[in-house]
Amino acid sequence: AQSVTQLDSQVPVFEEAPVELRCNYSSSVSVYLFWYVQYPNQGLQLLLKYLSGSTLVKGINGFEAEFNKSQTSFHLRKPSVHISDTAEYFCAVSSSGGYNKLIFGAGTRLAVHP
């Protein structure tokens, strides 16, 4: 079975500061890893994904994440956040075969303050 742990339920940060949202996963098989963002009253939007290859993945809106197999982590980072980055961020994992259902973490609420 697979699971995802997002250790921080809320992360407050000031505008233009760097941020890291933590994600750890567990799986007995090879996985794909994803970060999704959910703005208020909207659906889920893919930020970035790791399928294979380079462990540093760059996504939209200036976000990046690094896959660390030994630490089973896939932390999301942004060097300088904007007010508009305020949203809920979900880390997700899927097995690399089969029908690829996503298992989501509980989410991290990023609140960017002026």
Place this chain on the structure above:
Amino acid sequence: EPEVTQTPSHQVTQMGQEVILRCVPISNHLYFYWYRQILGQKVEFLVSFYNNEISEKSEIFDDQFSVERPDGSNFTLKIRSTKLEDSAMYFCASRAATNEKLFFGSGTQLSVL
């Protein structure tokens, strides 16, 4: 960018009533999913659908739930007799056969009174 469309955006129903949530996946996609998110909780997988049959379902997806692709473009989720605990945001998602990116709809907020 192509979109997954869900209707209605909000649905209010009485406990025990049947509801049908509708989704129009992206036209060339072959894999279809329903997820739900109870307020304040994580997004949960309900069911996946491929080649006109359920490929996987979660424990949540009991006999009260069913899915259908009636006409090659719509993908529906039916809840036969709604319970209070079915109140949630329901997301439809689809993906193409050779692309791992899941496209999500904006969701249907179901409120069971």
